Amino acid sequence: MAQDAAQALLDEALQAIEQRQWPLALASLHKALALASDDAALHINLAFVLDGMGDLPTALEHLCNALDLAPDLPEVHLHLGTVLARLGSIDMAEQAYRQAIQRVPDMVAAWCNLGSLLDHTHRGAEAEACLQPDNPHARFNLACLLLREGRLQEGWQAWEQRQWPIHHAHDxxxxxxxxxxxxxxxxxxxxxxxxxxxxxxxxxxxxxxxxxxxxxxxxxxxxxxxxxxxxxxxxxxxxxxxxxxxxxxxxxxxxxxxxxxxxxxGSEAAPYGPTPPYFAPGAPPTHANLRIGIVWQGNPDFPHDAQRSIADDSVLAPLLAVPGTQWINLHKDKQPTLPQLHAVDGGLRDFADTAAVLAGLDLVVSVDTAVAHLAGALGVPCWLMLPAYMTDWRWMRERSDTPWYPSLQLFRQVSAGDWTSVVAQLMARLQAPDAAQAIRSLRRPQTSA
Structure with missing residues (x-):
């Protein structure tokens, strides 16, 4: 009887999961576990729900429980790899994916996830071998790999196979x-x-x-x-x-x-499209000190925000103390703990407001968010801080520049999670004798449309 009741609750949870109703699924699974605590499937699904709700440590606990209960179940290793990767335990995540493949050699999801992990750890050839383009998720990951390597013709062809919900949102x-x-x-x-x-x-x-x-x-x-x-x-x-x-x-x-x-x-002569700026940047600033706007965190709802954002803004304190600089907070609704940051007069309502502020800056310092793209689209100098793991495909591999935006310079983490090394790179550049001239020389002039 208890097992039947647990199965009924699992069915309820699966329906809620399909509709992304996380609290409802969570409640059903907790009730089911009270009846059948030794059911590995319940622990796996609970981990999936907790992952969806952002509670990765607890999700990991339940996957470890499932691993104890069913060590040969490939789904346990697959989900374990996903959570470990999101927690930054890259080597353990790779091992988990390989354990899943060892048990089911044709497990597409495990190959797809392994390929993505290898791509994000700069093992492109190995990654490409994992990503067979007969699966939508594999095609998407393969597209990212190809575009990251600058193989645009192949990359866009694979990219065009994507089918996102927004594409079906309307007739x-x-x-x-x-x-x-x-x-x-x-x-x-x-x-x-x-x-x-x-x-x-x-x-x-x-x-x-x-x-x-x-x-x-x-x-x-x-x-x-x-x-x-x-x-x-x-x-x-x-x-x-x-x-x-x-x-x-x-x-x-x-x-x-x-x-x-x-x-x-895109053409053979201009594969990355027209050269920025393609939005009017306005007149360049004329003040003596360097006016620098900064963005240190992205949208927390983005799946990989933990990798790209700086959780502790105190890491930035030495940078903001560099003499001859004035720092502007470009976050729309985030209050920093650092007193050196000035608020934007009148606030920021939309991207047109942000563009007007950027036009009056010498430099933007940003993690990988829309503000960096806006700076590039305006031709405003921008120093982009990038993570070592889960670097977006458009910033390619190892480069310190980008063909997408000539006014951007890229500063990459030495190791995953190490923003201190990035801040040290920025400080060295800001303290160079010709820093102001070098920064202002990056500004792109407005061209005719």
Whole structure:
């Protein structure tokens, strides 16, 4: 009887998990465990829920319980690897994935996760061998690997196979654009990922008009709306909540996810698209001291935010104490503990406000967030602080520069989690005799649209 009741509760939990109703699933699984504490499947599913709720240490405890109960169950090793990787225990995560593969040699999820881990630990050839492109997740990870290595033609082809929820969010009422002629056509460009992705790939939007598009509109999240309206070649901008209005206000010949534009508008001469700035940066600053804006944390809801963000802002204290510098807090709603940081007058409501502030700065120092993309899109100098593990594909491998943004310079962790070494690199650059001149020389001049 107890086992039957536990199974019924597990069924309830699985339904809640499918709908991402974490608290409901958690409650059902706790009740089930009270009836059947030796059921490995209950511990595995509870770990999955706890992972979804951000409680990785407790998730790890339940996976260890499942491992004790069912050491030969491949799913235990697979989920154990996922949690260990998210906790930063990379070697142990790799071992867990390999244990899963040892038990089920054709376990696609384990190969996919192992390939991603190897890619993020700079073992590209080994990673590529793991990622067989007959699985959607493997194709996505393979696309990231190829783009990271600058193999754009192969990378965009794999990238185009992605099917994200946003792509199915509406009845678009027209075909998805995949490079067809645009002469006399109306096309709707849709934000399909984060703010930074939209800022990065919006460089390609003006090219739609040069290809002959009669009317180009953009559908994006509200904080981007005022900025997107400034982009050359854009005739209308709609907020995401206005999608129904956008889709009925005009006949559209095509719609296209913004991140797909590179696959069809990048050329052999300009594979990374038009050179920034593609938003007007405004006049450069003229003050004596270096005015520097800083961003030290990203969106906590991003799956890999723990790797890219600086949790303890006191690590930045020596940097902010460098003479001849004035530091501006570019976070919209985060109050720092460091007194050297000045708030933005009037606050920041959206990315147009942030762009106006960036235009008056000599330099932006940022972790991998949308503000760094905005600085690059404006041609404003930016020093980008990058993690050693889970570095995003667009920053490639080992480079200190990026073909996406000539005004950016990249500073990478020496080892995972070590922001102190990055701060030391920045301090050395700021304290160099020609620091101000070198920084200001990175600013990109505005070119005609």
């Amino acid at each position: 678009w009422r027209c075909p998805r654009w995949r490079g067809e002629p645009l002469q006399g056509k109306n096309i709707l460009v849709v934000q399909d990922a984060g703010f930074g992705d939209m800022l990065q790939f919006s460089r390609f939007i003006p090219l739609l008009q040069t290809r002959g598009a009669t009317h180009t509109a953009v559908l994006c999240q509200p904080p981007l709306h005022p900025l997107m309206a400034q982009l050359p070649g854009v005739h209308a901008v709609y907020r995401w909540q206005e999608a129904d209005v956008a889709l009925t206000t005009r006949h559209w010949d095509y719609w296209v996810p913004v991140m797909s534009l590179a696959a069809y508008l």
